[in-house]
Amino acid sequence: MKHCGGICTKLFGIIKSNVLFGRHHCVLLIRFFILFIFCLLLLYFSSIHYYSFYCTNRFQQGLIEANKRNLWNTINGVRNQFMPILMPVCDRPHYLKRVLDGLARVDGINETLVIISQDCALSSITSMLSSIPSDIRTLILPHTPPYFSLPRYVDTNEYATSANVKFLLEFAFEYMLADGAILLESDLIPSVDFYRYHQWTYKNLLNINNSKILSIHSFNLYSTNLSDPYTLFPRGFDSWSWSTARTRWYWFKNQWTKYKNWDSIVSRTAKKDQWICILPKLSRTRMIGLKGINVNVYKESERKQFEENMYMSDKIIEYNEKKPKIVSF
Numbered sequence: 001m002k003h004c005g006g007i008c009t010k011l012f013g014i015i016k017s018n019v020l021f022g023r024h025h026c027v028l029l030i031r032f033f034i035l036f037i038f039c040l041l042l043l044y045f046s047s048i049h050y051y052s053f054y055c056t057n058r059f060q061q062g063l064i065e066a067n068k069r070n071l072w073n074t075i076n077g078v079r080n081q082f083m084p085i086l087m088p089v090c091d092r093p094h095y096l097k098r099v100l101d102g103l104a105r106v107d108g109i110n111e112t113l114v115i116i117s118q119d120c121a122l123s124s125i126t127s128m129l130s131s132i133p134s135d136i137r138t139l140i141l142p143h144t145p146p147y148f149s150l151p152r153y154v155d156t157n158e159y160a161t162s163a164n165v166k167f168l169l170e171f172a173f174e175y176m177l178a179d180g181a182i183l184l185e186s187d188l189i190p191s192v193d194f195y196r197y198h199q200w201t202y203k204n205l206l207n208i209n210n211s212k213i214l215s216i217h218s219f220n221l222y223s224t225n226l227s228d229p230y231t232l233f234p235r236g237f238d239s240w241s242w243s244t245a246r247t248r249w250y251w252f253k254n255q256w257t258k259y260k261n262w263d264s265i266v267s268r269t270a271k272k273d274q275w276i277c278i279l280p281k282l283s284r285t286r287m288i289g290l291k292g293i294n295v296n297v298y299k300e301s302e303r304k305q306f307e308e309n310m311y312m313s314d315k316i317i318e319y320n321e322k323k324p325k326i327v328s329f
């Protein structure tokens, strides 16, 4: 020590002041961090509060418009008069165009109402929606995703689609008071008998006492021109095109997460709660959205299965007096 003398003292002094300086910064940094977390939480809770307020408001406006246009008796509710077709819409207008053309050919489309919830507010979609032919009766509800749409800038749009589906189901079951509803994603073309099929399965499978059937689906990738139109089989849940009854809504509503894959959660907990999801042998929809968030078909053989090999029901089918036949696979 003796030898280093003044230099050492100076050196110690420098180290000491650096430590003090660092400690001071550390405290500042921690304070800043706490403030940041606090702001995030505040933003999160206010966005949740805002979103629920926003939805209620939109639903009320939907009812007012329905009342004005005489779409249904908004005091008694829709009940069993028709099954609304719910369609969440965001982007990809080239798919939507083909879906709307398909809807125009659906038998009984003039007896129901297509409820469209429009996310993203793309002008190409808006103009397409405003030119839907008049025999498809529509009610369009603009929708803004939760969390002020912020997550879509850093992650996929999936949470928004999921919120959009919930928004539609909530409107159909809690505000329209429909007994049953059909959900059709905007990249699935419906078959001519799509609506009749869902009415028939609702009557025979969903609307019966002690039914353990949760949902009726209409897409089957392995459908062929020999598939029997009256045969169905149990399978996991998927969200592409399906119907359910109001009596199942309270179960469904509890499966929603604030974020991401509600449909895989439904598939898992449905099994645990002994619910059955049913698929037809003969497909009543064709999936065309081969490029999307959850679907990415790259392989030529897969593309061919979706676009060419898969057969979709193409004529009006006689459902009166017919009973669905459920097989194990």
Ligand SMILES: *[C@@H]1O[C@H](CO)[C@@H](O)[C@H](O)[C@H]1NC(C)=O
Binding pocket: 110, 111
């Ligand atoms: C729906 O259209 C069909 C044929 O286009 C017609 O026979 C039927 O009366 C219409 N139903 C309603 C409720 O408008």
Ligand SMILES: *[C@@H]1O[C@H](CO)[C@@H](O)[C@H](O)[C@H]1NC(C)=O
Binding pocket: 207, 208, 209
């Ligand atoms: C279901 O049960 C209720 C009362 O228990 C009965 O009134 C009704 O007719 C039944 N419905 C069917 C479709 O069996």
Ligand SMILES: *[C@@H]1O[C@H](CO)[C@@H](O)[C@H](O)[C@H]1NC(C)=O
Binding pocket: 225, 226
């Ligand atoms: C069903 O499809 C196969 C192959 O795609 C074809 O050879 C056959 O003629 C079709 N049958 C009917 C009844 O349309």
